[in-house]
Amino acid sequence: MSDKLRSMEVFSAAATAGSFAAAAQTLEMSAVMVGKHVQALEQQLGARLIERSTRRQTLTEIGAAYLERCRDVLASVAAADQVAENLRAEPQGSLRISAPATYGEQRLTPVIAEYTARYPKVRIDLVLSNRVVDMAEEGVDVTIRSGPIVDTTLIARPLQPGRVLAAASPAYLKKHGTPKHPADLAKHNCLVFAGASTTWRFRRGDEQVDVAAHGDMVSNTGASLVIAAIAGMGVVLQADALMEPAIKAGQLVRLLPKWELPSRAMHILRRPEARPSAKVRSFVDFVLERLG
Incomplete structure (x- = not known):
């Protein structure tokens, strides 16, 4: 799908620029490569998108209709990318947290109150339980656990031990x-x-x-x-x-x-994402400042 999206992007640029050569300059690729992307789409669709001659190129009827849809798809992809980037840049959205019951009530909840005062766009879903939750299966973003860490695939940071x-x-x-x-x-x-x-x-x-x-x-x-x-x-x-x-x-x-x-060791854990969202990163840092 990523290859097709790229070909749609190249086709849209070629149709807008009016020639493969002009599109090649905009996209920083060769005119031959622009032609290959367009040809790949035409082969997949079984229809010609652009009528090409030595002097000019024009969109076919199918090409004009397809171009309109390509622009819609590419705009949707760009909007989705922007949403993801915004979530990474500013803490916002739902943050699901798991913690042991007593620790969550007495230690963590006051910290959460401070955190939401600083980051009002974050909504907290707090689950207090003394069992070990499956973070991926239960959609937990951050968890606090006592005792030794069994799942070494998680990113763990130490907190003050529980005395x-x-x-x-x-x-x-x-x-x-x-x-x-x-x-x-x-x-x-x-x-x-x-x-x-x-x-x-x-x-x-x-x-x-x-x-x-x-x-x-x-x-x-x-x-x-x-x-x-x-x-x-x-x-x-x-x-x-x-x-x-x-x-x-x-x-x-x-x-x-x-x-x-x-005493019992205490840790705050998150899933092993290469680029954790801003809400996860900021919450972990916030807890470490106060309970680490």
């Missing part, structure tokens, strides 16, 4: 005391995430302490565990994105701040 914090409510600590060492947690009511390891691992330099967490509540959502901790039920271990709002509000108190808990 895990330990916390409890002021009322709980007033009643049960504040743990000074990870081993003290063995005496506390620990709120446990269902399906996760019940061993809480703390590190400080070369020192490592494993705590067998046990308590009277297990849940399959981190949010419910944080709410329970705020209500004074016990000690919770959850992602910083989920815990920090409650800590800043004074609803929870961070415990053992000099000890580190396992």
Whole structure:
């Protein structure tokens, strides 16, 4: 199809210029090559487009009708190219983003609000899910993932790692005391995430302490565990994105701040396009500035 479009372009130039030689100068090719393009179209159509003589050339009836349609097609192609170029030059259109639920709600959504304020022509389609999405199959432009990157064909950029914090409510600590060492947690009511390891691992330099967490509540959502901790039920271990709002509000108190808990790598990913659109490129850069 690209060869035919080129031949249509050459035919249109030849008809407009009035001769193969004049068209050749405009197109920066030889007059012989102009003739070959026209002949190729005539062979495909099974009809003569231009009557040629040593002095002049004139369009046949079919040639005149075909020229009109060629100009329409070439104008449509140019308009399509311009649309693509505009999308590359200025962030606009729909941007489909996928992210883990908690991270998306607590970390990403405020950044998206800033981004759309700067680029109002971009419409955001945000999908929050803890499963790994197929970007191509589900039409996702940008995704954020935690943990190791399995699909190495995607373009991945690192974000700040997702940390895990330990916390409890002021009322709980007033009643049960504040743990000074990870081993003290063995005496506390620990709120446990269902399906996760019940061993809480703390590190400080070369020192490592494993705590067998046990308590009277297990849940399959981190949010419910944080709410329970705020209500004074016990000690919770959850992602910083989920815990920090409650800590800043004074609803929870961070415990053992000099000890580190396992963190998870975070990345922002896009598909491997040689020339990503302006909306994708600008959004990735924007997120990296704030969360990278």
